[in-house]
Amino acid sequence: MRILLNTSKWYDNIWASFIFFTRLPFWRLHEPPKESYRTVVEHWPLTGWLTGGIMAAVIYFGGMILPHTIAVLMAIVARLLITGALHEDGLTDFFDGFGGGGNNRQRILDIMKDSRTGTFGVVGIVMYLLILFFALTAMPAKLAALTVLAADPYSKMLAGQIIMMMPYARTEEESKAHVVYRKMNIKAGISLFIQGMAPLAPLVLTCWGLVRWDLIIFIPGLVMYFLYLLIWRRLRGYTGDCCGAMFLLIELSFYLTVSSQFFNNRQLWTLFS
Numbered sequence: 008m009r010i011l012l013n014t015s016k017w018y019d020n021i022w023a024s025f026i027f028f029t030r031l032p033f034w035r036l037h038e039p040p041k042e043s044y045r046t047v048v049e050h051w052p053l054t055g056w057l058t059g060g061i062m063a064a065v066i067y068f069g070g071m072i073l074p075h076t077i078a079v080l081m082a083i084v085a086r087l088l089i090t091g092a093l094h095e096d097g098l099t100d101f102f103d104g105f106g107g108g109g110n111n112r113q114r115i116l117d118i119m120k121d122s123r124t125g126t127f128g129v130v131g132i133v134m135y136l137l138i139l140f141f142a143l144t145a146m147p148a149k150l151a152a153l154t155v156l157a158a159d160p161y162s163k164m165l166a167g168q169i170i171m172m173m174p175y176a177r178t179e180e181e182s183k184a185h186v187v188y189r190k191m192n193i194k195a196g197i198s199l200f201i202q203g204m205a206p207l208a209p210l211v212l213t214c215w216g217l218v219r220w221d222l223i224i225f226i227p228g229l230v231m232y233f234l235y236l237l238i239w240r241r242l243r244g245y246t247g248d249c250c251g252a253m254f255l256l257i258e259l260s261f262y263l264t265v266s267s268q269f270f271n272n273r274q275l276w277t278l279f280s
Contacts, residue, residue, distance in 0.1 A: 019043040024050035027186075029057065030091040045189040048167045048250070052160035052202035058086050059159030059206065063152035070148035079143045079151065083136070095132060097251025099124055102131030104248070105241060112242055116176060119248050135255065142262040146269050147279040150214075154265045157210040162258035164203020165231045169245045169253060171196075172235055176244030217275055218268045223261065230260040 016039075023043035025033045028051060062082040069078030087095065100119040106127030108115030118125070143151045170188045191199065211220070234253050238245060269275045 020046040021050045021053060023047055024054055025057070028054040028093065029089050031089060044186045046195070047186075048170055048188045049191055049195040049199055050202070051163040051167050052199060055160035055163045056202075056206060058089055059156045061089060062086050062159070063156040066143070066155065067148050067152035075148050075151075076144050078148065079140060082143075082155070083140065094251035094255050095135075097248035098135060098255050099128035099132045100248040101252035103128035105237070106131070108241070110241060115241055116246070119246060135259065139259055139262065142259070142266045145266040150265070150269060150275070150279050153210040153213055154262060157207045158258050158261040158265075160206045161203045162227060162254050162261055164199055165227060165257050166250055166254040167199055168231070169235060169238070169250060173239055174244045176242045176246050176249075214275065214278070217272060217278065218265070222268070223264050226264045227257045227261045230257050 019039035020043045022033060022037055023039040024047040025031070026039070027044055027047040062085060065082040065085050066075075066078050069081055073081075103121075103125045104115040104119035107125055108118050143155070146154060171191060175187045231253060234256060238249050238253075242249070269279075
């Protein structure tokens with residue numbers, strides 16, 4: 008009788024997530040089994056520790072030798088290079104599909120899969136990048152760095168919930184990455200929560216008692232819920248583009264919430280001046 012052994016390592020799923028969500032050559036060091044790529048969303052916030060940490064470092068240390076606006080621009084470019092603009096590509100397709108597809112489910116899916124970029128996609132991604140840039144430059148370098156470090160993993164944690172809330176809208180063969188994410192169990196859900204919440208600690212400790220934490224936590228969650236309603240109403244399921252778009256729009260709402268509080272809070276002005 009032939010016995011099949013599970014030869015996967017404990018770190019395979021984590022490694023697959025970094026390979027999937029970044030363009031850094033992790034695959035040169037280790038190639039996890041194909042099945043591990045079904046679990047990449049379970050460790051999505053962990054990749055945010057890397058991308059958010061690099062962005063935060065560029066903003067903070069770059070601001071020591073360059074104007075703050077240039078440091079922020081370099082940080083945005085750094086993340087685009089690290090991820091290969093994976094999420095931005097999803098956001099562009101999302102704008103195209105939901106902007107030009109109307110209420111026709113199949114037409115939305117067809118537009119999102121089309122490699123060509125339409126008017127809605129171009130306008131949408133330009134507006135997103137402009138708002139992102141001005142939201143980060145509206146904050147001092149230290150606050151912007153702490154906010155990016157917190158917002159990236161937290162937003163990925165929220166966006167990752169979509170795979171538990173609805174089915175995949177296409178078949179595995181029709182998906183761009185030829186992967187359908189698996190539903191998370193309780194252990195994976197707890198891990199996802201910890202990955203998303205832990206990087207909030209530096210921002211919380213620095214700004215404790217000075218900001219409305221209920222708004223910072225609640226508003227991105229509200230954005231996530233409305234995007235869920237929109238996607239469910241139009242598609243009755245999610246796609247990889249929907250996941251990327253949700254992450255970026257949730258993250259943007261996090262930045263806008265923090266920057267608005269900084270703009271209206273003199274105590275924060277004093278703390279970071």
